[in-house]
Amino acid sequence: MQMLSKKAACDSHGQDSSYFLGWQEYEKNPYHEVQNPNGIIQMGLAENQVGKLSGILFFVLAIRTISYSDSSCSFPLILLNAESWLADNPDVLGLKRDGKSVFKELALFQDYRGMPTFKNLVLVAGSTSANESLMFCLAEPGEAFLLPTPYYPGSNDFKITGRALEDAYEQAKKLNLNVKGVLVTNPSNPLGTTMDRDELNLLIDFAITKKIHIVSDEIYSGTVFDSTSFLSIIEAVTDRNIDDTHELWNRIHMVYSLSKDLGLPGFRVGMIYSNDETVVAAATKMSSFGLVSSQTQFLLTNMLSDKKFTSKYIEENRKRLKSRKEMLVSGLSGAGIE
């Protein structure tokens, strides 16, 4: 008898993939402009490091490198803003409401029953957990979701076509796989490129024809800075005037988290948005396997319900991302890389 499960015994986590090998190399020998100018630069990392722009990201137009400086200078914007916001609102970190401690209330609070006010939303400990729970709701082991490739880290010049979708679907069928849906990341992680309306419409038509789900991971939706082109899958379906009783609505699911747009991966806050009541009910029950710390919920509900803070943040974040991108492009271009 096999003592452990195949999951535990196999090596499908991808820790031997070039992505993780790159990480290991970077950690052994990280680039530093002065102390280690020949070190490795981590370019495959999706992390919100926007802040203190002047002096953070610059280009050493020399031998082999684009650098970002010593990480002690690098400072995600949300964190800069958040720290000053927290200084103005000391009760929030102190776990107080109107000056009185809510420590007890928070310590005992378990969010097993979901949020009655937001009937489409399920809170979980990060988008990894959100994606896992959604998959448990939508598919049996051995069923398939189509994923556009290359994905992470991917290529900039990449569009979903009807042909590619059909080919992938046929290929899955040849492998005797029951295709349950398509999973897209829009905007792309980590590239930030967005799917245009034509692509989204292709997806929608495909999901209608094949009677399958669309899972749209929109974890970077607040970070789009270059254009007004970002369109959520929900908007795209709405704009098609698809009747709200159409069964497609129940097959559209969205994943979001505060790790990327807000730069808070350590706090583990992810969510599922779905129109399917059964999915929401099941995912809410499953959320026991990865609830968000009540301490963190208290901090973030207070911080994010301050609209002045959030709108200032979103605006500033986009501005800085844009400048960063321009700096990177011009640096690369100066080094002869287009």
Next chain:
Amino acid sequence: MQMLSKKAACDSHGQDSSYFLGWQEYEKNPYHEVQNPNGIIQMGLAENQVGKLSGILFFVLAIRTISYSDSSCSFPLILLNAESWLADNPDVLGLKRDGKSVFKELALFQDYRGMPTFKNLVLVAGSTSANESLMFCLAEPGEAFLLPTPYYPGSNDFKITGRALEDAYEQAKKLNLNVKGVLVTNPSNPLGTTMDRDELNLLIDFAITKKIHIVSDEIYSGTVFDSTSFLSIIEAVTDRNIDDTHELWNRIHMVYSLSKDLGLPGFRVGMIYSNDETVVAAATKMSSFGLVSSQTQFLLTNMLSDKKFTSKYIEENRKRLKSRKEMLVSGLSGAGIE
């Protein structure tokens, strides 16, 4: 084609069980000594509500009821102690180290790689998550773990016997189930009763003979107050002088959490202890699906590394639980219930 998975579509969460129905009834009509003396009393709840003893738990030796008072008086001990500890250590809630903010560091910290210093330990978002990950590591869908019944809420006069174990094993085999292990909760949740050395030895012999795992959920191990009888499965195996190269060691796994002993269910901190390196490695990777908030890790590592605080807490907790139990027993006895 079935659009949702069987997991999502079925109703195996037990929300229709008498346990959850009892909860619903309690929530619709909760007992209050003055405002609702004929209301329902929730007796099936495993929650650390020890604190402000005098005046909290008392017995209305009348019509139908044992009551605990208005929940605003009830106050888990850890929280009382914790609040005064936090008042003495303001930097901890304020996310500061030596007066300097560590907000940024925490916000970006993701604990994907586990704890190199504690090679047997995996941290996850609560013991629910710990049990799930362990099961994913130890069994395939369709394989079986034996569970002593009645379990939750169970009976006081309950012992594991060799006969019961053999019977359950044979019954599983007749159902064509591959038995991978036994799962016990010791001390019992929510009764607090402990397994004695004979029971643990029976379990150990059974696991050796059948070559199966033992998963011991010891979430209440810090709450035992009545005797010195609590013995962890790890101690029981150690006391048998089983050679540390014996394969049994790799099949002993423990689950713990801070929800019960420390009364912090809202903070979602659970853990797996295992001697099997492959299980630890796999569970560490799986922990991405339910990591502990870094904000909460910072608070608790500071609080729990204060040994004066923790030892005072454990002692005081036991003392109060014991008084509470004596009060309950004498109240029930006065009402004619033995």
